[in-house]
Amino acid sequence: MSQPDTPRGDPWMAFGYLTSGVLLYGAIGWGLDRWWGTGFMVVVGILLGAGLGLYQTFARFRMVEEEPSAPPPDAPGSTRPAQQ
Incomplete structure (x- = not known):
């Protein structure tokens, strides 16, 4: 998880756009x-x-950037039982 004040992008990429x-x-x-x-x-x-560059x-x-979540309960390899 990144800190809230950490930049998320490259400023040179923005300049290039x-x-x-x-x-x-x-x-x-x-x-x-x-x-x-x-x-x-x-x-x-x-x-x-x-x-357009902006x-x-x-x-x-x-x-x-979403954090990886747990697989659905009925996915192969899941350790949680499926709800019925």
């Missing part, structure tokens, strides 16, 4: 700007990448 989201979607926005002749898609891509970070680190 945010950085890769901004770089990837910023590059896609830059490519769309070049293709369509606009000047705002790079900003949209960067903001979208930052939002979502991925929170989704990854919010997962609760």
Whole structure:
């Protein structure tokens, strides 16, 4: 069992999610700007990448690590008798 104040994730992984989201979607926005002749898609891509990176970070680190529980009473190898 971990202590409540112990971090549950790697901060470099969170940094990687945010950085890769901004770089990837910023590059896609830059490519769309070049293709369509606009000047705002790079900003949209960067903001979208930052939002998706934050979502991925929170989704990854919010997962609760469940402790292993006892097998059900009727499972093979169980030492508890099944209730009838």
